[in-house]
Amino acid sequence: MSFRKNWLKFLLSMALVFTITIPAMPLQAYAAQAVENKRLAGDSRTLTAIEISKEGWTAGSNAVILVRDNNFPDALAGAVLAAAYDAPILLTNSQSLSPDTALEIERLQAQTIYILGGTGAVSAAIEEDLSADYTVERITGGNRYETSANIAKYLQDNHKLLTKKAVIAYAQNFPDALAISSWAAQNGVPILLSETNSLPAATSEALTTLQVTDTIITGGTGVISAQVESKLPDPTRYGGNNRYETAVNIINGLGQATDTLFVATGLNFPDALAGSALAAKQGKAILLVGNGIDPSVETFLAGKVGQINKIYSVGGTSVVKPLVLNQIYSCIVLEQPAEAFANAMNAIKALDQDTVDRYFSYDGLMNSDESTSTTITDENIASFFTKLDYNIVSSAINGDTATVTAEITNTDFAAVLDAYLDAVMKLAIEQGLLPEEEQLSDEEAEQAIQELLFDAIANEDQTTTVTIEVNLVKNNNSWTITMDDEFADAILGGFISAFEDLLKE
Template sequence: MKKKYSTPLLCFLLIFSLLSISIPVSANTGSTSVILDKSTIVLTIGQTDTLTATVLPADAPNKNVTWISSNPNVVKVFNGVLMGLSEGTAYITAMNPSPNSNYGSCYVIVKKPNSDMKINKTSSTLTVGSTETLTVTISPSQAVHWTSSNTEIVQVFNGVLMAQKAGTALITATAADGSNSVTCMVTVTDAPASITLNKSNLTLALKESKTLIATVSPPLPYSTYLMWQSSNPGIVAVSGGVVTGVNLGTAVITAIASDGSCRATCNITVTETGLNASRLGGANRYETSVQISKEGWPNGSPYAVLATGNNYPDALSAAPLAQKYTAPILLTDKTLPQVTLNEIVRLNPSQIFICGGTGAISKTIENQLNSMGITTMRLEGKDRYETSVSIAKELGATSGELILVNGYEWSDALSISPIAAKNGTPILLTDKDVFPDSVKTFVGSNNFYKTYILGGTDLISNQVKNQLPGSERIEGSNKYERNINILKKFESNLDLSKICVATGADFPDALSGSALAAKLSSAIVLVDNNNLKSVTTQYSTKSLKQTDDVYVFGLQGVVSDNVISKLFAK
């Protein structure tokens, strides 16, 4: 007898059977695909191109790509950058390391270029901040387009490379018609640290202390620090850059990185006075002017200024002109002294400015200079006042400040000449009571707003002063006091670590020295060799404590060592 089942029971059994069957589920195998942005590329030999690989799916855990060339002799590949090496074909394959990954490929054809193109180097190493120039020769001639694969690393403009930061970049030069290209792989490294000191040479007095300042660029690594060493601590002691003279003699101070990677040195001499004094003098004023020229212009000069050594008026305004052309001032007699001629030959100037008319410097001297292949420009006038205007015009001064001095008092003009030269300020001459027409016309036709008048009413009257714009007097009871008052007025604009010293008894040495003082941004201190004035020593004691270098114009009979020792006594 057959069993009979109810309909609900049959339904239950059917559902139970279905649930009991094991149904397989497709597992995620993690397979990936690599898609390239190009399937075919045509290159010429030396040309480059770039393939971009995309790994799918977007959330693939490993998106690394390995690049392979089927024929590296035809095409080489590095991180997707292709370079054609020789004529032929190759497949470039990009593979992902994931299991069951599908690779991407690109068919590359390399042809011979239509033009011949060469670059001066195919690889280069630069430091950050440095530059280099690449050159390309191309035939037939045509324009070249320069590109960098990474402008954050290296920028290129017309072949000039500018290293920006550490890394590598491929520089490509492509012919304008696209037929050829050449490349240079550039590696940029961080610039090594370097140390510079504010002084390379220094003179100390016994027990005197000064501070050396070390500048390190770029900064030293975190674990590295700066050390100071003395080659002879018994002569010069050093601590944290502060150097102290212990005994007479010399020593070398070294600032050095603790890892020894960089260093800088300063040569220190300990003397009784603590001064590095250079005496620039000769047997006469002409030899002294030559010694000054050699000191300031050891490598020659394209320009020079020539003034008479017999009288001062025509050259009192010359220092600003000399500074404009970075030129020395040489002196001449009625005929050109042999020592001056020899110095002109050494300087090898292309042009010489002659201060004054033929009454001061003869036409014969000018012809002699011209015969040497030197161009001359004579700056002259019918008198000393007009000559000062001629020099001011050549200086090119048409506005700002000007300086007015008595045309018969040389010391004031030479006291201020380095300052005027540094600022490009013209020095004009005047009579005591009569304002010369030539000077008045020059001032009135320009836009000067400030006038420094040197001397009291005994040198330049108020009648003259009142005709000048924004006039201000700088006075003193004598030439030495006016010299110091001039320095006080402008000392904030001067480098008082260097001082020039000249006699106040005569003009030639200070005249020649004014060009050197201006070049040094220094000042000239006038001294009385027989009776050093208290106003001068008081100023030195107060304002010249940090003076390191002293340039003495003239020999002992003009400015003695005794005067220098008293002037700069510590």
């Protein structure tokens, strides 16, 4: 039987617990975070649009903009119409009205429903059903160019355009149009669509009908060519190397307010579309992100330290990820070393992997070639930090480095180890008295000794407190903390040092 090999193997995996990936948990609020974050999200794009509607139109709305939930062309110009009638944008299945959307329309006590697109986008059956209780206005055209032009003409006919400007956006993709949608809506500027190398007849005609004197092009020449630009009245272009840089250049170039930002994914359209109506209502900008933040976005945010008070995350954690929000915060929040330390410790206690990864460098932590197949559950890991607490004694900054002196308290894992070894010895003796065929297999033995350790942790009431000096290095507007052996041992209640002492015996 190989009890010694098994418990040593398991203990070593515990001593190196910080090299094991902690399961991702929801983003925790920073202790000293001055930037409010509010996530507007539902379990689907339709439900997310409803949450946005509830946030912006708590007392209801006379009108609703209704668009198809799985295709973007007819909806790209919708934000301007939404702002003109102070209406939210809601989504529906193209064939039948989504029940949740129907309930939200009832809550809003809407009187007029504006459907964007033809019956292929939002069916005649939906229009007929809605017509029984509401005034329904469908704005459509023979194609996406005509639809956007007809929305603009509808606004003109109803005296809702506030300028002789127009936005020209690429028709075959959504990010550039959505990036400027909030500004266009706030300023009563229609959004018209174009091909890359030719200006559609419907768009050209609309420019004449609307008597447009100035145009704003969204995107580089790869989406709206110089040839098209030459046919536009007094054009100004806001483009970039990608959709994220274009969005940043739109915000900067048009001078949009950034005390509040609406953060939406640039990888799909529904959340940004619905969010654009609320962003316009509040007079704020839309910032597009991907699975991380683009360097252009990072540069933009670095210039906004202390200026951003609130962030709306539009969409769930799968589209605007906690890691992305952490990256944004690291750019805009100027933390003190003590704040960074507190946030990092709180993240460990909460098993918040995104925030742990943001703050810690593991270069100073011991390494081992020992491999193990031991399975450690979320609950197992959490048991190591049940009694973890800290008290910051002092902090000091020296240029780009800093130190934080802190008292760290946790379960006394030296006492846990003593109790654990007694239990292992008792099990070994019991097993040794059994016939070999009745003894536990190696796999069973490993499972048994794992259970003994976590039983010992659960039964230990004694705590230990150590005072250590933690080293930090400046990282943009925050700090990176060096996770060395001393710090790891303090967090683990002396487990590593107790284990090392055991190996010396």
